[in-house]
Amino acid sequence: MVTVRAPATSANLGSGFDVFGAALDRPADVVRVEKADRTTIDVTGYGSEFIPEDPADNTVGAVAEALDAPAHIRIDKGIRPSSGLGSSGASAAAAAVALNELYDRGLSRKELVPIAGKGEATVSGEVHLDNVAPALLGGFTVATGRDVTTVDADIPLVACLPEIAISTRDARDVVPAGATMEQLVYTVGRAATLTTGMCRDDPRLVGKGMHDRLVTPARADLISGYDEVREAALDAGATGVTVSGAGPGVIAACYPEDRRSIAAAMVDGFGEVGVDSRAYQTKIGRGATLYRD
């Protein structure tokens, strides 16, 4: 038996749509695999009642198929599905590491990125690697095509999850089809600022670079209370706030000493519009961890 813990991730970070991602220190999924003649899946934990156990519909099923590694796969969800915290990608990444080990396939973490991406594609309808790359490799990741660059950044974060479900598929439908030159220049500037901040472990630059005027405003309209939560987090000291992944999670960058008050302010912000939420005080963390039994 092989056990792997894969972290939640936040994709986009505002200015890096379908490119930037970050591994979060917490929460995480845990996946256990045992060899079997055919793939079967059991899901327990947070939101498990909403997750299909048919390998054709679960992200881990496509991973087992891609690695030609049939197994009994047990997923313990610590990351709520349809959260914007890379729940489906974390299971896929954990399964990729676990099955690679179980069947001794010898693939590197980077080689597992497109394989885990196939799993992610089963639910979002298209391949985007910005969740599975950080779930596998850790840190801040820049995924362009099949290339992934990682920065081992140390940035405190708060992720706040409202009790609203938005599927990635639906959130992709509201993304504008095009951009003006002005929007493009603005986004490039912010993305470069964010990347510089990650390389320097500078929460101020990261927060400044999390802003975008293209994708986030369209998606924010789907999240009841987004404006209230953003304002509350900024007032409490956040250096930047944006939609996490496809939402409805909202993520803030900050200095360590402000994390607790920002978490409380974000929960209060959702509370103002009658939405319950849970905040995770976290930071950029490591990728999937393998445990041999």
Ligand SMILES: Nc1ncnc2c1ncn2[C@@H]1O[C@H](COP(=O)(O)OP(=O)(O)OP(=O)(O)O)[C@@H](O)[C@H]1O
């Ligand atoms: N192993 C899995 N874990 C979580 N969700 C899964 C899994 N397999 C299939 N799903 C389905 O994927 C959907 C959730 O994925 P989705 O990409 O919408 O959200 P997410 O992974 O939480 O967030 P995001 O990708 O925006 O960060 C749900 O419909 C869920 O049933």
Ligand SMILES: N[C@@H](CCO)C(=O)O
């Ligand atoms: N980049 C993807 C991530 C979703 O998890 C999106 O924002 O649609």
